Amino acid sequence: MFKLLKQLTELQGPSGFEQPVTSYIKEKVTPLCDEVKVDAIGNVIARFKGNKPGPKVLLTAHMDEIGFIVKKVEKNGLIRFEKLGGHDDRILLAQKVMVRSEKGPKLGIIGTISVHYQKFDNSQKVRDYKQLYVDVGASSLADVEEMGIAVGDPITWDSQVEFLGDEQNGKIVGKGFDDRAGCAVLIQLLEDLQNKEFSGEVIALFAVQEEVGLRGAKVALANLEFDIAIALDTTAVSDTPEDVMDNTLQIGGGVGIKIMDSSLISHPAVKDKLVELARTGKIKHQLEIFTGIGTDAGAVTLANKGVPTGVLSIPSRNAHSPVEVIDLKDLESVKELLTAFIKNDNQKSDFLFY
Structure with a gap:
């Protein structure tokens, strides 16, 4: 996972200029999927069918960086x-x-x-x-x-992916983990599903322009039909000493299972299924309510007349900076829970609202 994430984050692909990332991901997932398309604005849509009938599950992560x-x-x-x-x-x-x-x-x-020059300046001033x-x-x-x-x-x-401290603690620092980390999880999931031992179809959407208003996902979703959706994205933890932190989310605390953010109230049945699978599989997890963030799930849940949607979050420190920090163990927890969800023989009927 470290090598893949390093390759992804070394690419320069801010919102609207994701061409290097689009090309890399298309090349990476084409041999893994039944069908791969790139739309007019750069979204990569990859489809992969299991060996049993079942629902179409949309999995999405955004490839742009700030x-x-x-x-x-x-x-x-x-x-x-x-x-x-x-x-x-x-x-x-x-x-x-x-x-x-x-x-x-x-x-x-x-x-x-x-x-x-500090003595001639206002040291409290933050320059626009x-x-x-x-x-x-x-x-x-x-x-x-x-x-x-x-x-x-x-x-x-301009920053490189490096281990923070040393390799033993598993934490890494770099740019663009939001959301190349989610893209890395999706790519590895497709690699792990090559035996086709799952039901239905996985639709992997690697979306552009999330950071400027969920624009890529909105374009792609107009042309996709699916039954259930999970978005993958980083989320800001609150485990450091600043006054605004409340210690409800921790780095190293495992995969975040979203309950609510500024763009989405997760579908209760999807959230409950994810929690059940995490508990059954003894996957380290934490529940997330944080209104300071939004993801492509906000666009997904409004598409196709409403689809049950949830989010798996990758805990991150220093989000939207050149020194974002994530824990590789959290990243593995995300992949483990997502894999369990796909392989759980989910039926559309499992995700009724009442």
């Missing part, structure tokens, strides 16, 4: 940018970024003032991102153009 886009190049070569997805302006300063230009990736930094800039080492507009950088080029964090 990022930025080149908005303007100043005469002195500094680059102004716009956000792609949700960012906290407090963490932008002095971070390394990568600009995806027509001449290849170009390293930049989000500039900040030297500490020596519109005041910030990316420095790619250029001295003029012409220098930037020579690098192949132009208005509209996407920008991502």
Whole structure:
């Protein structure tokens, strides 16, 4: 799982610019599935049938990551940018970024003032991102153009996947776990199902543009029919000492079984089935109620006249930053519970509302 996730997160694919990720996932899942299609905006839809009749189960994870886009190049070569997805302006300063230009990736930094100017500044001020800039080492507009950088080029964090501390604790740090981690789980699930020992059909949707309003899923769902749905995504834990944390979700606490977030109230029958399978299989899990987040499940539950929908969450620290942290043991718990759900001979009748 670590190797696959590392390969996925090293790709630059912010919202609307997921081409490298689309290509990678299409190549990866084509030999594993009965049918793979890429739609006009980059969603990858893979279908795989089991050896027994049963319901069509949609499994979805989004492939985009948060990022930025080149908005303007100043005469002195500094680059102004716009956000792609949700960012906290407090963490932008002095971070390394990568600009995806027509001449290849170009390293930049989000500039900040030297500490020596602090006594002349308001140290409590959080500068709005519109005041910030990316420095790619250029001295003029012409220098930037020579690098192949132009208005509209996407920008991502420049950080590598590494073990946090050491390999023994199983925690890793990097960018883009939201939601390449969910994509990794889906790919590995398809690999594990190659004996076809399950009922019905799995429809794996690797969606684009989740971070800018669930747009990819909304487009794909207009052309898909399915009976049950599970979304996979990261979720923000609350197990650190900040005042706003309530310690209801922990990293290393196992797969999160969603009850409610800002986009979805999970279907009770789907949630109950997931809890039952986790308890029966002794899979480490935790129940999640967190209204500070939303997922593609919010779009899924409104599609096809309403479909029973649930979410499996991957606990994460420092979400939407260049140093997201997840526990590989949690990731394995997600895959284990998802596999149990698919292999449980689910029938549509098991998921009635009453």
